[in-house]
Amino acid sequence: MGSQSNNGISYPTSEANLCANNCGFFGTPDKGNFCSKCYKQLCLQVQPSVIDSLLCPSAPQALLDEVKPSSSVEQSPPCAAGPSKPKNRCGHCNRKVGLTGFLCKCGTIFCGVHRYPEKHECTYDFKAAGRETISKENPTIKGDKVQRF
Incomplete structure (x- = not known):
C-alpha cells in the first residue's frame, strides 16, 4: 500500500540545471x-529587435526604390473634401438626430x-431620376413598318 508501481513506464528525469543567467533558480x-x-x-x-527587423528590412527597401510606378496607371487626385459633418446631426438645423435620422438621396x-x-433644399434631381427609371423599366417597342402594295 505504501508503494505505487508505474506499470513499467519510465519517465525522463529532469536534470537540475541552474539558470544560464546565474540568478540562482x-x-x-x-x-x-x-x-x-x-x-x-x-x-x-529580443522581441522588439525582431519586430524592428521585420518592419524595416534594409534589403527589400532597396528593391522598393528600384520599382518605378507605371505611367499607364492613372493616379487619382487626393480627395479635396473639407472637414466632414458629423453623421449624427441634421444637415439643415444641426440638431442631434441619433437613430431617428433620415438619409436623403442627396x-x-x-x-x-x-x-x-422641399424642407432642406435638396440637390438631388428626382424628376430626371424618375424619367431614367421609367425608360429602363418600359423600353419602347417599335413595330415593323407596313409595306405598301
Missing part, C-alpha cells in the same frame, strides 16, 4: 536553460422636420 532545457523569469526578460529584449442625414426635399 533552475532552468529548463526547452527554454535554453533559463528560468521562467530570465526567459521572459530575454523574450522581451447623401445627407436630416431630422424629422427637414427630411422632405
Whole structure:
C-alpha cells in the first residue's frame, strides 16, 4: 500500500540545471536553460529587435526604390473634401438626430422636420431620376413598318 508501481513506464528525469543567467533558480532545457523569469526578460529584449527587423528590412527597401510606378496607371487626385459633418446631426438645423435620422438621396442625414426635399433644399434631381427609371423599366417597342402594295 505504501508503494505505487508505474506499470513499467519510465519517465525522463529532469536534470537540475541552474539558470544560464546565474540568478540562482533552475532552468529548463526547452527554454535554453533559463528560468521562467530570465526567459521572459530575454523574450522581451529580443522581441522588439525582431519586430524592428521585420518592419524595416534594409534589403527589400532597396528593391522598393528600384520599382518605378507605371505611367499607364492613372493616379487619382487626393480627395479635396473639407472637414466632414458629423453623421449624427441634421444637415439643415444641426440638431442631434441619433437613430431617428433620415438619409436623403442627396447623401445627407436630416431630422424629422427637414427630411422632405422641399424642407432642406435638396440637390438631388428626382424628376430626371424618375424619367431614367421609367425608360429602363418600359423600353419602347417599335413595330415593323407596313409595306405598301
